Amino acid sequence: MLTQPHSVSESPGKTVTISCTRSSGSIASSYVQWHQQRPGSAPTTVILEDNQRPSGVPERFSASLDTSSNSASLTISGLKTEDEADYYCQSYVGNTVLFGGGTKLTVL
Amino acid sequence: QVQLVESGGGVVQPGRSLRLACAVSGFTLRRYGVHWVRQTPGRGLEWVAVISYDGRDKDYGDSANGRFTISRDTSKNTVFLQMNSLRAEDTAVYYCAKGSSGSYYWIVDNWGQGVQVTVSS
Numbered sequence: 001m002l003t004q005p006h007s008v009s010e011s012p013g014k015t016v017t018i019s020c021t022r023s024s025g026s027i028a029s030s031y032v033q034w035h036q037q038r039p040g041s042a043p044t045t046v047i048l049e050d051n052q053r054p055s056g057v058p059e060r061f062s063a064s065l066d067t068s069s070n071s072a073s074l075t076i077s078g079l080k081t082e083d084e085a086d087y088y089c090q091s092y093v094g095n096t097v098l099f100g101g102g103t104k105l106t107v108l
Numbered sequence: 109q110v111q112l113v114e115s116g117g118g119v120v121q122p123g124r125s126l127r128l129a130c131a132v133s134g135f136t137l138r139r140y141g142v143h144w145v146r147q148t149p150g151r152g153l154e155w156v157a158v159i160s161y162d163g164r165d166k167d168y169g170d171s172a173n174g175r176f177t178i179s180r181d182t183s184k185n186t187v188f189l190q191m192n193s194l195r196a197e198d199t200a201v202y203y204c205a206k207g208s209s210g211s212y213y214w215i216v217d218n219w220g221q222g223v224q225v226t227v228s229s
Binding site (some may be wrong): 030031042086097098099101 | 158169216
């Protein structure tokens with residue numbers, strides 16, 4: 001199971017971090033992805049394989065793992081209003097794909 | 109460029125069946141797995157099923173519950189989701205999504221636009 005905060009908010013230009021905590025098994029045992037879903041749109045992938053940005057994703061998006069807290073984090077710097085969206089972490093265990101519950105980012 | 113286009117959604121009565129299709133382009137099903145993921149109104153993403161790059165492995169989430177079957181036709185570059193005995197709680201937007209190459213197909217890296225399925229009498 002992957003647990004995310006329900007919501008976070010921050011001002012334009014600031015930096016925000018969204019966490020994703022794995023309840024059992026090591027967070028490092030399988031890759032973590034992050035998916036952005038703007039209102040009314042399909043998800044898009046902003047981070048692959050723990051910390052890799054797909055082509056076209058701004059450098060403002062970064063991610064890391066923290067094995068001490070068994071969690072992954074997505075950090076967005078220089079926040080823009082267009083970053084307002086739901087963010088989902090995704091990983092896998094055995095033959096099952098896991099999604100976090102999603103975090104609503106409000107940029108105000 | 110990678111594209112996934114879902115079709116086959118609509119309104120269906122409880123207990124009936126529906127088959128969704130996901131037409132892909134920009135990559136070959138022989139090298140990449142494909143997932144189905146659904147999203148109920150106002151809720152998060154829920155993994156439904158995956159078919160591996162070689163078609164040998166098919167795995168399902170709890171939501172499939174033995175009623176859904178994933179398959180593919182490589183000659184048509186299309187992946188299907190057969191949904192039987194549909195229930196009101198299956199009402200959702202269904203997305204197909206591309207997995208990474210080879211045995212890393214558990215990594216979701218591209219999404220389709222989604223198709224609405226409504227189960228109602």
